[in-house]
Amino acid sequence: MPQPDEVFLALSNPVRRKLLEVLAEGPRSAGDLAGLFDLSRPAVAEHLRVLRAAGLVRDEPSGRHRHYHLTAEPLSAVDTWLRPFEQFWRARLRSLADAAEEIALSGSIDLDQFVAAPPHVVWTLLTDPGHHARWWAPGDISAEVGHRFHLAMPGFGEVPCVVLESEQDKRLSYSFNGNWTITWTLTPVAGGTTLHLTHSGFDLDDHRQRDAHDRMSPGWRDTVLPRLAAVAESL
Numbered sequence: 001m002p003q004p005d006e007v008f009l010a011l012s013n014p015v016r017r018k019l020l021e022v023l024a025e026g027p028r029s030a031g032d033l034a035g036l037f038d039l040s041r042p043a044v045a046e047h048l049r050v051l052r053a054a055g056l057v058r059d060e061p062s063g064r065h066r067h068y069h070l071t072a073e074p075l076s077a078v079d080t081w082l083r084p085f086e087q088f089w090r091a092r093l094r095s096l097a098d099a100a101e102e103i104a105l106s107g108s109i110d111l112d113q114f115v116a117a118p119p120h121v122v123w124t125l126l127t128d129p130g131h132h133a134r135w136w137a138p139g140d141i142s143a144e145v146g147h148r149f150h151l152a153m154p155g156f157g158e159v160p161c162v163v164l165e166s167e168q169d170k171r172l173s174y175s176f177n178g179n180w181t182i183t184w185t186l187t188p189v190a191g192g193t194t195l196h197l198t199h200s201g202f203d204l205d206d207h208r209q210r211d212a213h214d215r216m217s218p219g220w221r222d223t224v225l226p227r228l229a230a231v232a233e234s235l
Contacts, residue, residue, distance in 0.1 A: 007074045010054035015039070016047050023057060023070035030059075030066050107202035107209070109217045113225040116192040117232035119169040125232055126172050126184055135228040143172060151176075179203075197225065 010016055015037060022028060022036065034044040048068060051057040055074040059066045115122050125131045127143040139151035143166045150158040156177075164181065165173040173183040180201035187194045197220060202213040 006054040007056065007077050010050050010056055011078065013047065013050075015044075016051055019044075019047060019051060019068075020056060020070060023068055024072075027067045027069045029062070030068065033068065107204045107213065108198055108200035109202075109213065109220060111197045111217075111221050111225060113195045113197070113229055114189070114192060115195050115229045115232045117235065119186040119188050119193045121232050121235055122186055122193045122195055122228075123169045123172075124235075125228055131231070135231045136224055141174075143168065179209075195225070195228070 011020075018036070019033060022033065030041075030045065030048065033048070034041040037044055048057060048059070052059065055071060057068050058071050059068045061067075123143075125135060127141060129139060129141055132139065132141050137151040137153050139161075140149045141147075141151070141161070142149060142163065145163050145166050147163045149161050149163075151161060153159050159177045161174045161176050163172070163174045165171060165183070169186060171183070171185050173181060176182045176199075180199060183198040183200070185196040185198075187196070199216065199220065203209040204213065
């Protein structure tokens with residue numbers, strides 16, 4: 001019985017893996033198999049010898065030719081060895097799916113944007129009215145907790161806001177239009193800042209709120225955040 005190490009060694013080469021894929025479709029002659037590769041026939045024969053030694057193929061004469069057949073039983077050793085890893089990744093994927101579903105059901109938009117500028121520059125763009133108007137909307141924004149301001153949003157008019165949290169160069173949060181909260185989190189990274197946006201408070205059971213969520217998410221991701229990054233890099 002071939003040892004598991006022989007099976008793994010046989011599978012380590014892409015030519016041998018391709019040979020097994022072909023043979024999974026049915027027996028083939030040595031000549032047919034050699035014609036699939038830009039290799040000499042002796043080179044392909046050597047790969048077949050390794051597969052045969054590992055018990056993954058068998059050959060039998062058929063007239064003037066030898067035909068090779070797949071014998072998949074030794075692959076059970078690979079399956080046994082891989083099973084704990086499969087369970088590991090299935091668990092990870094379930095966790096990822098659960099997290100994605102939780103975010104979707106929470107009624108929030110969560111996005112990251114890399115900005116090639118230090119946090120203090122990004123902070124200025126978020127809190128200085130003149131700079132803020134360059135990448136999003138005009139308004140009398142400030143970093144002072146409790147400050148009430150308005151943002152002039154095209155199509156919506158003057159939207160009332162109140163600063164809820166403020167930690168310079170790190171975190172800014174304010175209410176937006178009464179129902180929503182916008183939170184910016186700044187994290188220094190090599191070469192700049194990771195800017196995380198959370199736009200929360202959408203009632204997804206209300207079709208108008210869901211429509212707003214579905215419209216605003218790509219707007220933030222594809223337009224507003226990239227524009228902020230571009231302005232920051234120009235300063």
